[in-house]
Amino acid sequence: MFTRFRPTTATAMAAILGCSMMAMAAPVAAKEKPKKEETAKGPQLKPSSGFVPAAKKMEAAAKAKDAAALQAAVAEGQAAASTNDDKYFVGFYTLQLGILNKDEALQAQGLDTALDSGLVPPADAGLYNFYSGRFAYQKKDFPKAITRFEAAKAAGSTEASLPDLLMDSYLQGGQIDQGLAVAKAGIEAAHAAGRIASEDLYVRPAKALQAAKRTDDLLDLLTLRVRDYPQPQIWRNTLYILLQQVGGDKDMNLDILRLMRATGAMTDRGEYLEYAALATEAGYPGEVVAVINEGLAKNVFPKSDARFGPLLASQTDRANADRSALIADAGKPVTAANAKAARGTADALVGIGEYAKAIPIYEAIAATDPVAQYRLGVAQALAGQSDAAAASFAKVQGNRARLAKLWTIRAQAKAAPAATPAT
Incomplete structure (x- = not known):
């Protein structure tokens, strides 16, 4: 099943974005020389003389939360703006008007105007770019969404849905490799932090890879997925694809x-x-x-x-x-002459649950028998010897190498506590 993204509502955006932006807005009437610590926060805004009357009206209307007055003041400001400082103010108050009216088109316009001015403070660049990208994503303007989301990532945005949205923007734009790279980076970042990555990071690129008939890449991704989501149905889906790939090899x-x-x-x-x-x-x-x-x-x-x-x-x-x-x-000694029969004995012992008796037989022939090397790991995993199984599977090469990786995940999942699901 493919889950839907749940974009932040205008109300939530007002709480997150509006408050943040209001906190950093420079009062238009300020005349004091900025302190050193204030200078470090970013460029100090200075509206042009012809823009000051409109700027004062926008600020007063925004503080009063008077949408009608703010709309008129923004229109006046748009006509009077002549510098990047002016344009930043127009963008900022256009956004406030959009928040007051719950008008996402105005919110998007305000964000873009502020960003295009080049004066958004670095501390807020991640937030501005993320929401601008989110609005572009909703309109299916994926090239713009990619640009904004990449800028948000570069600015250090910590929005939880950023990897999902950036990945999907690439995929929707037909850039499968870029989308897959974003997905894998997000998956590994979550894994390193002891969390389970969002399932969208697996499901959406998997759908694109399947449509493109890139089965090897698909199985690589699904192998990561069962590591985070080891439910039987996920294993089943993954192994069915592998069964189709190997064909008639009994x-x-x-x-x-x-x-x-x-x-x-x-x-x-x-x-x-x-x-x-x-x-x-x-x-x-x-x-x-x-x-x-x-x-x-x-x-x-x-x-x-x-x-x-x-x-x-x-x-x-x-x-x-x-x-x-x-x-x-x-109990019979294993020699080169009876290696094939010995492997058959070990296979049969595993089949009846006698793992401890099968393991030394496999160990005796694993160095010269790739299948025995693989099945040694299986016997060890079934016997609960997770570390030994992982070491054995790491030596497997050839057509069972992918199966060995999957068995390693199964063995380690049995031995390790569950990771924390992502929000």
């Missing part, structure tokens, strides 16, 4: 379904049926039995199911016959 499909099961993301009868069929074909009866029993326990399908019932009966007999042999094989 061994890879089985490994993906194993991760789907480990993250609680299997909820459909068809998924259990595919998993059971692949495990049966690969010769893991114990794993088939475990998967089917899990589906029954979750009421995904009934005991009377025409496909699962006969399969469970046949594989249960095989699993019972194989179990003692598997345990015996686990």
